[in-house]
Amino acid sequence: AQSVSQHNHHVILSEAASLELGCNYSYGGTVNLFWYVQYPGQHLQLLLKYFSGDPLVKGIKGFEAEFIKSKFSFNLRKPSVQWSDTAEYFCAVNNTNAGKSTFGDGTTLTVKP
Amino acid sequence: EAGVAQSPRYKIIEKRQSVAFWCNPISGHATLYWYQQILGQGPKLLIQFQNNGVVDDSQLPKDRFSAERLKGVDSTLKIQPAKLEDSAVYLCASSSQRGSYEQYFGPGTRLTVT
Numbered sequence: 279a280q281s282v283s284q285h286n287h288h289v290i291l292s293e294a295a296s297l298e299l300g301c302n303y304s305y306g307g308t309v310n311l312f313w314y315v316q317y318p319g320q321h322l323q324l325l326l327k328y329f330s331g332d333p334l335v336k337g338i339k340g341f342e343a344e345f346i347k348s349k350f351s352f353n354l355r356k357p358s359v360q361w362s363d364t365a366e367y368f369c370a371v372n373n374t375n376a377g378k379s380t381f382g383d384g385t386t387l388t389v390k391p
Numbered sequence: 392e393a394g395v396a397q398s399p400r401y402k403i404i405e406k407r408q409s410v411a412f413w414c415n416p417i418s419g420h421a422t423l424y425w426y427q428q429i430l431g432q433g434p435k436l437l438i439q440f441q442n443n444g445v446v447d448d449s450q451l452p453k454d455r456f457s458a459e460r461l462k463g464v465d466s467t468l469k470i471q472p473a474k475l476e477d478s479a480v481y482l483c484a485s486s487s488q489r490g491s492y493e494q495y496f497g498p499g500t501r502l503t504v505t
């Protein structure tokens with residue numbers, strides 16, 4: 279069965295620190311990969327996505343993620359976090375054959391001013 | 392462009408009662424999803440519709456949960472009878488293509504079963 283693992287449940291950083299959130303998935307076929315973010319009191323919204331091509335994708339607000347097929351990973355990065363990045367981050371994998379999406383359990387990021 | 396609408400936003404019921412949630416997706420979006428999100432976990436897909444047909448309902452507890460999407464637009468999710476473990480946020484999302492594109496989420500309905 280398809281699964282997504284986010285290794286860090288809660289990350290606490292100071293402003294200007296660098297961020298990397300891990301995401302690994304288990305599915306050997308073709309996938310689309312997503313990072314979603316949920317800011318306090320808001321809906322889940324798309325941060326960035328990977329379908330094909332350049333494995334390094336850039337999203338909104340300075341976030342980027344790198345797809346490493348051999349490692350089944352899609353880690354999220356940001357060189358310098360801001361207090362406004364405090365949110366919950368979800369990695370999601372879509373199995374293109376079945377069209378089914380699976381989400382990880384999320385990582386709560388707290389950025390201290 | 393209007394977003395995904397859901398109602399109610401909050402619902403408190405007693406166990407063994409029934410409850411229904413409503414979702415109106417973004418206009419023109421053919422694919423509609425219902426997710427259950429238990430506190431501390433990620434969204435778990437309950438059912439996925441493509442227009443008004445079911446694509447995936449493998450994780451829907453069919454003895455108590457049901458969902459329909461009339462005319463390929465609005466959708467309702469029902470729980471009857473509710474159990475304590477059904478306490479969760481129920482999210483509706485829609486996308487313009489079957490599973491290949493980003494999903495747009497509604498605000499969710501927070502259900503508390505006492």
